[in-house]
Amino acid sequence: MTDTGDRQPPKDPTPDHDPDDLVGFASPASLAGRPRAPEPRPAPGPDPDPAPLFAPPEPAAPEPVDARAAFEPTPPAAPEPAFGRRDREPAPEAPMGLYAIYALILFAVPTLGVSAVVGLLAILFGDAPTEEPFASHHLYQRRTLWTAAIAAVVGVILIVINLGVFVLFVLVGWLVIRGAWGVFLLTRGRPVPNPRGWWVG
Template sequence: MAEPGDPDLFKDQPAPRPEADPDAEVGFCSPDALAGHPRTVEPEPEPGPEMAAGPEPDPQPASEPRLIEDPLTAPLVAPLAAPAYTPPPRRERADDLPEPEGMMGLYTVYALILFAIPTFGVSAVIGLLAVMVRDVPTHAVAASHHVFQVRTLWTAAVVTVLGIILIVVNVGVFVLFLLVLWVLMRGAWGSWLLKSRRAIPNPRSWWI
């Protein structure tokens, strides 16, 4: 509260003026000061013509459907139908292929070729005689194996004689060793293709 001798801060205000109270300048007001300043409540403005108008019109035309903003309330849509499953083409197995002509005779000659090493060439001679007296098959797969066997046996017979002659100069053993590997490789390769019922790609070649 104001003390005697304090300056009168409300001397310029018209009467009735409140008692000079310096505490009011720093945010502290006495009960007397509060009583001297009655609080006035401003009346709320009355609604004008714009506020009294009805609801705002829908910005979207009535003919177009309104977009649903809430995804939780959106209707369920049936998923697109999955494409029809198409199974992959069935690969032909060896058992489904037609059996070549004279298949048992071809298997027998291949067995004689593979047993030429343990029999020291005796079975190879029998196999050579067997293919020479037989006619060439008409089936393409069997004909390729027949030509392959004839070429293998005749080449083995010629190289065997050459290797025996070259033993004198210490080269024949090496030639005969390579011949053994070559005969076994061609016999195994031809047997595998015949079991798969496949033709020899190049029956007149020196390789497999």
């Protein structure tokens, strides 16, 4: 026959045994404190790394700075020439006579050819430069003025058959273009590529 009553836990013959201590409950015995066994000491670790064989070089001492040089003003830079002539040598100075002849060529239209006649006389009786790039300009001017003189005479003659106006109109444009192109090359110290040509040159 089974016993239906509550069973009492068997009494532990040792008075220090505390069953609540096994499942984590606080008991009078655990609160009173028990001496704990000393924790084991950790095993000795390996020795620290030895000193490196090659020590890094020490940084060099900074060079002394001259305080006076820091406050000295820097000289201004030379201005750069305009229009892309930075790396070129300075253009040689042209004789003023060449500029004067070009001016007479360009003023031939408002003076009705009088300045062109004066320029042609200056070309014929003046001294011609022999060094380049000025010799090519002198030849260019002489060919321009001689061609203009012949074309003007032909144009005047052809007025009778109504072709002279067209010839004189073309002559005016041709003179202005050649004179302006010659001045452009002369101011830059460049020779005329083809001074004997009939077009710009």
